[in-house]
Amino acid sequence: MKVSFTLNGEAITADVEPRTSLADLVRGEHRCTSVHLGCEHGVCGACTVLIDGKIARSCITLAVALDGTAVTTLEGFEGDALMDRLREAFRAHHGLQCGYCTPGMLITAHDLIRRKGALSEAALRQGLAGNICRCTGYAGIVAAVAAAMDEHGDTARAAAIAAE
Ligand code: FES
Ligand code: FES
Incomplete structure (x- = not known):
């Protein structure tokens, strides 16, 4: 499935499996290694990112749900x-x-x-x-x-x- 969003200000279009998580997509394919996976079921917060300015667990967010959003990982806070x-x-x-x-x-x-x-x-x-x-x-x-x-x-x- 195709999904388009911005990642740390950069426009991204990705072809993902329906089950691909946001964490796996940005860590595995976009080198956002600040996104850490601890529990992988929404409990520990190690994978926290911003989606449209609000904090979210990237391990339990499906990549297909990101269409049209702005995702920010810690890499996107340079100069803040x-x-x-x-x-x-x-x-x-x-x-x-x-x-x-x-x-x-x-x-x-x-x-x-x-x-x-x-x-x-x-x-x-x-x-x-x-x-x-x-x-x-x-x-x-x-x-x-x-x-x-x-x-x-x-x-x-x-x-x-x-x-x-
Ligand atoms: S890895 Fe623990 S909340 Fe996502
Ligand atoms: S898990 Fe080691 S510093 Fe928090």
Whole structure:
């Protein structure tokens, strides 16, 4: 079956089997190796991507459902200031060990900060609860996202003041 969509801003037309997942398509044929497969049944979040700006599990999304959509993997965030802050915060706060969950954590954290702005630690933990870290390094991950969230708030406030 033919399907056309954009992948990280690039137009793609693919001929896929009805059972081909988005994860298999973008990893196997388009070198988006940030898309990690953990559970392959929608539980762990390692395969998280954006579809039309909303987070989605690429392991349980059929490629045939993508027609006309815009798909963004972590590779598509190059030059994104908030993602750069998150990457730096994960480094500074030891937010990763083996790194397998990290692309999904980063995309989920980016989505949370973009939509919510600021969150209590409890709400932040709840927001990240759909992403599992098998190294169980949650304290560092939460600290990293909280730090990026604070910095993002400061930057947004500074921009608002400068615009006044
Ligand atoms: S690999 Fe997709 S949710 Fe676990
Ligand atoms: S850092 Fe290893 S799975 Fe999260």
